[in-house]
Amino acid sequence: MNQPLVALVDGKPCSAAQLEWALDRGLHYGDGLFETMIARNGHIRFAALHRQRLATGCQRLRIAVDQDPLWQQAGTLAQRHGNALLKVLVTRGTATQRGYGPAGDEVCRSVVLAYPPPATTPPHEISVVSLQVRLGENPALAGIKHCNRLEQVLARLELPPRDFEGLMCSSSGRVISGTMSNVFLDTDAGLVTPSLDLCGIAGVMRAVVLREAAAMDIAVRIADVPAAALAACRGMFLTNVRLGVQPVSCLDGRALSGSEQVRALAQRIASLED
């Protein structure tokens, strides 16, 4: 019952090599994790934070990964290309039995990709819009960067082309994140970023912002953010390792203002390597 009698890929009988892919648990269940990183001047920025998040994800999903070779490969690509966007993907590997339950003897698969570096000058005026698609709440999957990303796929499909990013709420109506970024609101009570205990991805750049803000004596609260806070905030910025700290100029059609504090934070972080 464990191995298929026949396997067709796009209608054609598949080779043994293809079968390894055709039975990958990443393909069937999104049973894997990934990291997206920036290489700059031959060095992976915030490598230790990426490595730590991947380790947490592997532990939570009980995927046994030897991370050393992955980071050697990514490091070599960073050196070779100097500036690049890197993606490391790991899955639990080819299924050794049918069904959702892993047998325990799967061999983890890795994919390491290097892309040309993103444009260094992001769009100047960033327009962000609230989306209808929500994020289901599940503490067992919250925070980690796993490969069950249909909510983000549907969110990107909903996003109007004129907008740079869309904001997503949880099923219980709290603001959580953008489709590909974390979010910080500049409110009358100071900076706040959503708690990610129930859903969302704990971004590496979000962690860097929290760390550097603390070092600069800028208070940032991690809290539940009701959707109503979007209409009340005076400023907002998005974070991910590709964008860094990216101020939002327009939210749901309303102009937002920047702040000296956020500009200083963005500038400080732009020069960091780790």
Add this chain to the structure above:
Amino acid sequence: MNQPLVALVDGKPCSAAQLEWALDRGLHYGDGLFETMIARNGHIRFAALHRQRLATGCQRLRIAVDQDPLWQQAGTLAQRHGNALLKVLVTRGTATQRGYGPAGDEVCRSVVLAYPPPATTPPHEISVVSLQVRLGENPALAGIKHCNRLEQVLARLELPPRDFEGLMCSSSGRVISGTMSNVFLDTDAGLVTPSLDLCGIAGVMRAVVLREAAAMDIAVRIADVPAAALAACRGMFLTNVRLGVQPVSCLDGRALSGSEQVRALAQRIASLED
């Protein structure tokens, strides 16, 4: 920015053929759908219901699939093997750009698998246990059989080996389903099966049970089922196309009783082809 400069698979540079798999959106995001079916005497049971659910899933995820070739392939395998378990998997295909958002020009990938038929005599005494892992609620993904299945993977990891199946509640505490089956409770108020508007998979066998129960004048309610209902029900059965109607003999350590009505329903459905 769309195509990688370098791709390593398990540490080795990958061929063009491997790259197609390494960039598949199913692998990266679980961006796909599947059907698991039973072939009996050369015929796919309930093929029209499977086809309908896959069509609904493709429409919801906006994956353009020409289903005709898939069902021709599955039908040919059913004829050739007579009795088999079949799986059809479709993904949005190889990514043509980076990121969660599809470009729209991806070419759908299909995998059709035939496995030896499951044992015809399922275990006689079925023990079922309530699990801690919950199902996140998201109406945009509820009902369809998509490839974001980490909740089920974690649930199977939690399931004690002595138990045949585990029951999962939603994040708001309602009973939804087993890890690989739908569930019907036999209560003082008659048969009830959980509503799947917020999470869970709308099983083909569940649909068959609802249809056949109606034909037999057996009332079945579709309703929100609070977790407390588990302690109060007198009987329970699981459904999927592999198990058919499978009575549960023990729930969380408590013996359950069968019923003539459920036995009659199971017997009627066991002989159906469509």
